Structures are given as C-alpha cells and as structure tokens.
Amino acid sequence: MKAPPRLQTLVEEGLIDTVVRQLMSGKEAMVFVVRCGDETRCAKIYKEANNRSFRQAVDYTENRKVKNSRSARAMAKGSRFGRQEQEAAWQSAEVDALYRLAAAGVRVPQPYNFHDGVLLMELVTDANGDAAPRLNDVAFTEEQALQHHATLIGEVVRMLCAGVVHGDLSEFNILLANSGGDDGVDVPVIIDLPQAVDAAGNNHAQRMLLRDVANLRDFFGQFAPTLLKTDFGPEIWSLYQGGLLSNETPLTGHYERATADVDMQAVLREIDDARAEDAARRLRMATA
Template identity: 75%
Template sequence: MKAPPRLQALIDEGLIDSVVRQLMSGKEATVYVVRCGDDTRCAKIYKEATQRSFRQAVDYTENRKVKNTRLQRAMAKGTKFGRQATEAAWQSAEVDALYRLAAAGVRVPEPYNFCDGVLLMELVADAQGDAAPRLNDVVFSPEDARLHHATLLAEVVRMLCAGVVHGDLSEFNVLLAADGPVIIDLPQAVDAAGNNHARRMLLRDVANLADFFGQVAPELLSSRYGEEIWNLYERGELHTGSALTGTFVRPSGPVDLGGVLREVDDARAEEAARLVRMAAR
C-alpha cells in the first residue's frame, strides 16, 4: 500500500522498507504493519491532540517531569510551544515505559525506534504468525480465563515492582500472542510512587481484568486482588513471586473521613472516565 506521509519519511531515512497494511486505528494512534529488512514490525503513528478522543488527563500527567526548566514553564503556561512539548512528552511516555518494562521482564512489545512521533516496535503474533487478537475478540473457556487472568495479575505485579501502573488496562489493551497475553498501549502509564492517583488506577486495572474474565469464571468477580497487591506494595512486601490469595480485609481503626471523601471523588471521576472510554470505543 501507499505509505502515509509520516511513514514515507521513515522509508526515506531507511528505518523501514515498506508499508504492508493498516492494522488498526484507535483513540490515540493508527498502527501499520511494516517491513524492515526480513522482519515484520509495527509502526504506531500517534494522532495529534486535537484528533484524539483520549485526553491527557491531569490524573495521568501528574508528576511527569522534563529536565529542561524552560520546557516545564512553557508546558505549565500552556503556550503553543508548551503544548507541543506536552504532546512530545505524552508520546515519549509510552516509549520510556516500554523500555523500562521490557527490561523488568514484563510482557510488552519490544520497542525498536522512536522517530518524529512514530514508534517502531515488535509485531505481536498469534500461532499462525498473524497479528495477535485483542482479548475482547477471543472467546475463552473458564479454564483459559482463569489461566490468563493469573498470568496478567503476575504482569501487573511485575509492572508495579518496576514502579509502573498501566492506568488503562483492560481487554482492549492486551493482545493474545501464541505464547500468552502481551500488554500494549502505555502512553498513560504512571509512576506508582510519584502519582497520587496510582492506587486508584491500579485497582481499576485489576478490576477491569476481573470483570472481563469473570464473565466466564464468575468467582473472579468477588476477588480483591487489587487491594491485596497495593497493600503489599505499600508495606514494601510486594515482589514478583508474591503469592496472591484474592482476599483482603481492610484494617480496623479510626475512620479517615478525608480519605473516604477522596475515594468518593475518585470513584466519581473514574465513572466519568469510563463513560468517555466507552463512548470512544
């Protein structure tokens, strides 16, 4: 097929040889299958902010820093230059997260290059060598649902041990490769220690997995893995081999009214964000 202008630039630079086909177009990017020598890879072209249905919510960008103080001031003021810098930071966040998580052994696509808003990365394939489907396009038996749920919980734990929370994990952001689930779409990933909303986002990520797989394995619907994982993390006891039970008992004691109100506000914000995501899909 004819290469889009932003991919033609990469062909001219010798980073890719040809464009095979468009793979998908989502809320934040369009992904193409490309050829690089003997390899087949993905090229993810990020959409401009005005074209995206997913906004750079303050919850996600909280505590994201750039080293250049001039850039920081411009981003804070929202000038044209600052908006461009914010956009670049948003795009590079996924690249940084991919390299960080791949180094930690998390199942994510291997990144190869990032140039002018285009991310070159591994094409996640199924057993036939075709592009792997998303979880929401696959029908599972109860046994497979439990297996993949356990696998993804282990990946969530591995991510958190690496200091990262996905922030938008669901059946739409996981591919089922020939050798198991692979987590994708990470531009909204947040720093677990530096973002005040990290706990809520992790609980939501884990709840999304339970809700999806719980459609065929109902016992997952009543599990409390998210609270258990975060409690271990806060206590400094979480590690990649942590044995999870899916149960959690909130410690008794004086009620933190301010904390309760914050949780209520977070729940309202999450419901509003959920409705936006549903409308976008």
C-alpha cells in the first residue's frame, strides 16, 4: 500500500522499507504493519491532539517533567509553543515507559525507534505469525482466566516496582501473544502506554492502579467468578507504600481496611493547604 505521509519520511530515512497494511485506528493513534529488512514490525502514528478522542487529562500529565525550563514555562502558560511541547512530551511518554518497562522485564512490545511522532516497535504476534488478538476478542476457560489474571497481576506489580502505573489497563490494551515455548501457552503483552504515570510523582497514581487492577478482576471474573471476590489492588498499593513490595512478594488477594474514625476536619485542611500551594506554584511559574 502507499505509505501515509508521516511514514513516507521513515521510508526516505531508511528506517522502514515498505508499508504492508493498516492494523488498527484507535483513540490516540493509528498503527500500521511495516517491513524493516527481513523483519515485520509495526509503526504507531500518534494523532494530533485535535484529532484524538482521548485527551491529555490533567490526571495523566500531572508532574510530567521536561528538561527545558523554557518549555516548562510555556506549557504552564498554555501558549501555542507550550501546546506543541506538551504534545511532544505526551508522545514521548510511551517511548520512555516502554524502554523503562522492557528493562524491568515487563512484557511490552520492544521499542526500536521514535521519529517525528511515529513509534516503531515490535509487532506482537500469535502462533500463526499474525497480529495477536486483544483479550476482549478471546474467550477463556476458568483455568486460563485464573492463569492469565495471575500473570497480569504479577506484571502490574513489576510495573509498580519499576515506578510506573499504566493508568488505562483493561482487556482492550492487552494482547495475547505466542510465547514461543514448547508448551504452546499464550502470554499477555501490555500495550498502549502514553497515559502511564509515575507512581511516586502523581497524586492520582493510587486511584489509577486500583482501577487497573479492578478492570482485570472484572474481565477475568466473567470466566472465573472466584476472582470477583479478590481485592488485589489495595493490597498491592499498601505493600508499595510501606516499602514492602517486590516482584517476589506473595499476594493473597485480600485486604483488611482500617476501621478507625476519620478526622474530616484534618482532611479538609490538607485539601485547602494543597490547593493554596498549587495556586502559589502556578503563580510563580506564570511570573517566572
């Protein structure tokens, strides 16, 4: 097929040889199957902000750092240059997360290159060499559901130990890939990470992790109802906050919530203090 304009640049640069076909079009990007020498890979073209249905919500972009102070000030002010810089930071977030998680041993597509808003990465395939299906396109036995759920809970823990929360994890952005092993068992691969957040630097990280884990529970619970009674999210976050979480930490799926009375006045004071601090910070950045 004819290469789209943004992929034509990669052809001219020699990064890809040919564009085979379009694989999918999602809320923030279009993905194409491409040939690079003897290998088949995929190229993810990020949509411009005004063409995306998924917006850069403040929950996701909170505390994302840029090295250039001029860019940071422009992003805070919301100028045209600042919006361009924010868009670049949004696009590079997935690249950074992929390299970070791949190094931590998380099952994610291997990234190869990022050029002009296009991410070139591994094409995740099934046993026949075709593009791997998403979880929502597959039916599971109870045993398979329990196995894949346990694997993905382990991946969530591994991500958190690497300091990353996916932020939008569900059956729609997990692929079921060929493991390449003799046992023929497929393995889940986590994709779509531009909304990933820093676990320690984002105030919404806990809520996002709890939602990610709940999504896994609810999906696999359709096939293995016993999972619907589990409570892995709060257990994982509590261990993380206490500095007790590692890739080998045994989990029970149960969590006892504290029953002590909550000092609502103290909570409201904390909220007011946080708002005042944020307003002062924004004022300093605007006048810098």
